[in-house]
Amino acid sequence: MADQLSDTTTQREPVGMPSLGVRTCISFLLFLHLFAVAAAVVMNFAPDFRSGIRVALADVPGLRPYLNLLAMNSSFGFNPVYGTQEDYSHSCEILLNVPDEFTSEEATEFNKLSLMPEKTWPGMRRWRYLRLSLMTGFYEGDDTLESLLPSALALGLLREHGVETGTHRFRCRSQMPVRMRGFENLPLEIRENPFHETYFDSVYEAQLSWNDETKQWSYTKQSGSGEMTRFGRTEPKNNE
């Protein structure tokens, strides 16, 4: 074994290799970077399962700022489908001048402002609007964050379209995919119209009212997923 050892130590270094000192410095930096990437995976992959090492990693000085700086604080797991309502296309809109006792069935009677403009092109733009709509309900249940994004979108949309007064309804809806099995058994109007109302489900709704006294919009959440549970639905309801 000693002979083998001496053989390996005398092997020639590859051509163009930097000096030992430079290699040591680069190796140290590589180690730090690879550790950060590995830590990002450990911290973000399946975050429901909290182990002690995750908590410890999250507290490593400088780790989160470094990952956030490089936008690498991610599990790097690309998964377009989870089998939950998150997979569905989401859309946001404001129904204008709705009465206080508004019900979703009456929605077609009102003018509306859609977050995503019609015939949005190219695909990357459309993807951003879909992402923005999806994120609207993402923080639901977090008392601090849940209304921040929807209210910013709603108020921004009203400003953009010059709506300055009135009572309006902001809503985010998910659109279930068309079904694979038993499609032929559906009523013709649903089969022929992939945007039929039965495909939509309310995710988040809020009332926007202009207050003449304070000269400000009041924003009141009307409903969220609540009993509907955003996660955990495996099949669209029209698959039943």
Add this chain to the structure above:
Amino acid sequence: MEPVREYFNELVIRFGQGWNRFWYSASDPFSLCVMRIASGLIALYWLLTYTADLTLFFKDGGLLPTELIADFNAAGGLNVASLSYLSYLQTSTELYIAHAIGALVVLFFTIGFYTRLTSILALFVTLAYVYRAPFVTSDVETVLVMLQFYLCLAPCGAYLSVDRWAANRRVPNNDPAEENRPSKSCSATISLRLIQLHVCVICLISGLAKLTGPAQLLDVENWINPWLSGSATWQMIGCQVSPMVDLTFLRATPGLIQAWAHLIVAFELVFPFLIWKNLARPLLLGIAVFMWGTLSLISGVAVFSLLMIVANIAFVSPQFLRGMFQKNGTSATEQAANSPAAAAG
């Protein structure tokens, strides 16, 4: 104890030699130059698609006001930094000027103009948009930033660039073989290795994520993993908004749809291990192009699939890529450089 000590001595030495070979063997940066052009074009497209929504998203009173991002950052709700120069620009004019300059920087990076500088600036521009609009970012930006960051480390402007053209003009040299001889570099190896490892991490974690399911699953009992049941691909095909093509006619062949889902998971789990084997590499790269290409048709995120294909170029040999460019007749001088005569000289 002596054999144990010798074993660990040998282990350390061989690991060190393997580490040095893996990271520090000088290599031809041609692949990185091809990746620079491809990722630069994608980054340019990605950036230009912001143009129509620039003021709607970012101006004072727009959909994504700076206060919103600040509130989320203060509450720890975001996983990105908050250093974007776009946060300091409020009017339409300011935003459009910055946007135009950003697009120009990315264009310069793509064509390889002052590449060492513009590669860093292009990364800076991309990150500025990611920091400013984290709600509209996704896996696309994660892969784009990863590629741009690793390309900053390497001489990715060594070939197929304005820098190369200018250098050839500055130093008159009648010997085309000398001009285009591959200038191997250790930093090219480090950059290529980092991209290769990162692609493997993305594939492995993507495969595992499909098996484990989402976080915060409330209704666990009624949840069925769509990747194990094979319905995942249909859930993308059946979406009314996202897919690039209508493949709903495939409902007649559920077996095909289920096999498609299983093959995606199998590929992602196998890729990180077999891609290092010379014999399997061409096959896996071919499947990768097919897999990411077809996935883009139904997921609607063509840019992500394109970026993954570009990242896979890190596994393609520079000689093969040189051969492709030569066959296309793009570089007569490089043909000369690689000719037997030049080699003999």
